[in-house]
Amino acid sequence: MATARPGWSRRAQYGLFFSFLAVIAGIIVGLFLLVLSLVAPATFNGVRGAALDVTGPIASGLHEVTATATGLVSGASDYWDAASQNGELKRERRAMLRRMVEAKAILQENGQLKAALQLREQTHDAIAAGRIVGSSFNSPRRFAILSVGSKDGVRVGMPVRSADGLVGRIIDTGALASRVLLVSDRANIVPARLLRGGMAVISQGRGDGTIDVRPLEVGRNPFKRGDIIITSGTGGLYPPLVPIARIVKLDDDGAVAIPLADPANISFAIVEAPFEPAASADEASTQESTP
């Protein structure tokens, strides 16, 4: 569309006309594809997976570089006031060893009680372990890119956790990389439980790295600063007893919590199989899937 006035030349006039047509066709095609993306997101799984395969390995390589660099910087702070850091760490370690012995005894008792009740339990092993190598930093949605894909057994809908806590669930897979919907995204609703007391709550992301926690029962605000939220296993997708977040602020009828697994500082993210596939398949058939 270089010239404003094509002049007498028929060729230039036709050229201008057809360039307008081409742009309007582009707009119509774009709107059609957009409606398709919103209504039937599974249509573009292959194409999105291919794009993840192209950028995933590059991001993984660059991530190694940045991880080394930040490791050097944070390692330097370990040497500042090392003696008092040392003393404090030793005190913490002694206290934690005592709690660990208690916890192991309780675990053993738990196992004996379950055997007495003849409860069957399935253990879920990790399917794949990868690193978070990217995120959606230019979008109001909170996604992260994981460096393992369908080649390693990852499928859409699998929960992702790290040693610190729940990270999210897989929404897109390529052969080499996949996309995770973080717990802090607005569209991620996790059925959870308060660790102190076991009350059922709902955790929903707020889109800015924090989580909204609301109780399922009406009543007084049951939260206190420092409370831990863990998954309850309801819904069949996320395994139970996985820590999600820690409460930092109280709201009118809920609380604001910060996820325990910070995507920027996770060493390994583990992809597990859905906890109860039959239950989550029922859920998925009665509601739309996310993007």
Added chain:
Amino acid sequence: MVRAALAQPRRIGKGPSRFAAFVPATTVVFASLLAALPIVTSAGWYPDFGFLVFISWRLLRSDPWPPWWAAALGFVNDLFTGYPIGFSIALWSATMLALDLIDRRTMWRDYWIEWVLAAVLLAIDGWLQWRLAALVGAPLPFTTMLPPLAIAIFVFPMSAWLVARIDRWRLGR
């Protein structure tokens, strides 16, 4: 000494580089690829680099690429940034159309008017992303979209400067 004498020696009348017609589109694709950088943040305050470079080129010249390339470049942007496929295709084609209509109505543009126009386009982009997120099931208060918009508006002059330098290089001036 005269400043020109200190500058790098360049031939007078060097002419455009061989791939001058493809350089603008390549820079837009490269800016879209910046979304693959290993930056892990919990707030999405970075600007949409692909769109920023796109409007920088189009506001600088009216002929950086044939108009239908906007749809192809939008498709590439959607793939690499994780937006719903079709969002950038429709938006960038509509931007080409709108800017062509504006070009016909105005004789020239000042630096400040261009910045305001870029701000309006970036605001439309941000608003559409917000509406799309609300449609998909992720409704956010609109105030969360204001910091990224402000950042994008302030980054635009840098992107415009960079694009102008690349344009001078590719045309051999």
